[in-house]
Amino acid sequence: MMKGSTIEGGGVISRRKGLARGLSIMDFILRIVAAVGTLAAAIAMGTTDETLPFATQFIRFRAEFDDLPSFVFFVVANSLICGYLVLSLILSLLHIVKSSAVKSRLLLVVLDTIMLGLATAGASAAAAIVYIAHYGNPKPNWFAICQQYNSFCERISASLIGSYLAAAILVILIIFSAVAISRN
């Protein structure tokens, strides 16, 4: 009887360890995906400019991402998050090897949560401006510049995808960490 219950207890522990390790491996993969997403978002936005094929004597019509402060914030935020995600891979790798680690998981929860705030803030500030660029707004007479700057608008819209993807992944990472902590 004693032996039986010990084996059963060991089974529960190894099943828990197996779950924690599985979560750690998923965590590692998702961090890479999110890092690629933010990198693509930062590069797509940060290299966007368009010069229209016509000009008056004095004005050249040119749109660059850094004309708008929200887009600059978007690039800075996504670069920061990408850098953080790459660095966090070290801890994530440690969790695959040592699945019972709790303190380093807590550290990742704290940092992931702050980065989630940064990611949604950057993406949404940019999205609000992209919306105005596409549709304009009749009340304050803000024009829909996308009617002229087509390729500019396509790129800034596309770059939002990577950033929102990273935000969604960060939500999943925080939940994974919390579950892994609760199993130890």
Add this chain to the structure above:
Amino acid sequence: MMKGSTIEGGGVISRRKGLARGLSIMDFILRIVAAVGTLAAAIAMGTTDETLPFATQFIRFRAEFDDLPSFVFFVVANSLICGYLVLSLILSLLHIVKSSAVKSRLLLVVLDTIMLGLATAGASAAAAIVYIAHYGNPKPNWFAICQQYNSFCERISASLIGSYLAAAILVILIIFSAVAISRN
């Protein structure tokens, strides 16, 4: 020796329980503060309109929050978060009574994380528009409407405070929950 170590073990457990209970009480208070913040933000933004004291024969100059989709999203997001925070007080109260609860804390981590995303998204989308309203942008010829609509702009700017406060508190709540889970 045996007795001594048992008492010591009991001391560690009761200290852990004390910490978990302390975190639960802080959690409860912070949720009330955040709920008040989001409620104030939603009301301040949702009741904002200003009619200028002059008009032409055909146009009355009037600014309302729902002229701008970002502001509508802000009000909806903050109302949702406020409702969630009030409901979550029940679970928070349960954690003060039963500080060893893990599953309900995990549930709060999941929901808090999603609400954090919603809070920063709403606040930042509105902030991006408030920034344009204040300073305009010369490149796409978006005018700084705050030069005319003074009180409108003061209210939409002030309403951001409650929303960002709630976002900051949600970050703290997620960290508290993760720490409390790690102690059980």
